[in-house]
Amino acid sequence: MTATANLDATFAALADPTRRAILARLAHGEATVMELAKPFAMSQPAISKHLRVLENAGLITRGREAQRRPCRIEAKALQQADDWLENYRRLWDANFRRMDGLLEEMKAEEKGLQR
Numbered sequence: 001m002t003a004t005a006n007l008d009a010t011f012a013a014l015a016d017p018t019r020r021a022i023l024a025r026l027a028h029g030e031a032t033v034m035e036l037a038k039p040f041a042m043s044q045p046a047i048s049k050h051l052r053v054l055e056n057a058g059l060i061t062r063g064r065e066a067q068r069r070p071c072r073i074e075a076k077a078l079q080q081a082d083d084w085l086e087n088y089r090r091l092w093d094a095n096f097r098r099m100d101g102l103l104e105e106m107k108a109e110e111k112g113l114q115r
Contacts, residue, residue, distance in 0.1 A: 010081045013057035019050050026060060026073040033069060
């Protein structure tokens with residue numbers, strides 16, 4: 001998958017609140033499909049579909065330990081999304097710093113006019 005396709009898959013997977021909740025749970029450690037399904041009012045096959053989307057996006061991996069299939073969070077795809085967002089974070093930080101500077105200039109001018 002290309003970097004753009006990976007990013008698209010990551011954001012598409014993160015767009016769903018159930019998948020974000022699953023990732024939040026997996027951030028605390030591995031869990032089975034049944035453990036992940038427990039807090040949701042949906043069937044195990046529905047949870048499995050969400051897990052497939054997360055797995056296809058590279059956000060989780062599923063292992064096999066006898067009958068147990070633990071899911072684990074994978075940081076690489078999240079890191080790629082964070083790297084992409086960081087560019088925009090820097091842009092907004094620079095814009096806010098310029099705005100802060102402008103506001104300080106305006107305050108100084110206002111104080112000068114009031115004297």
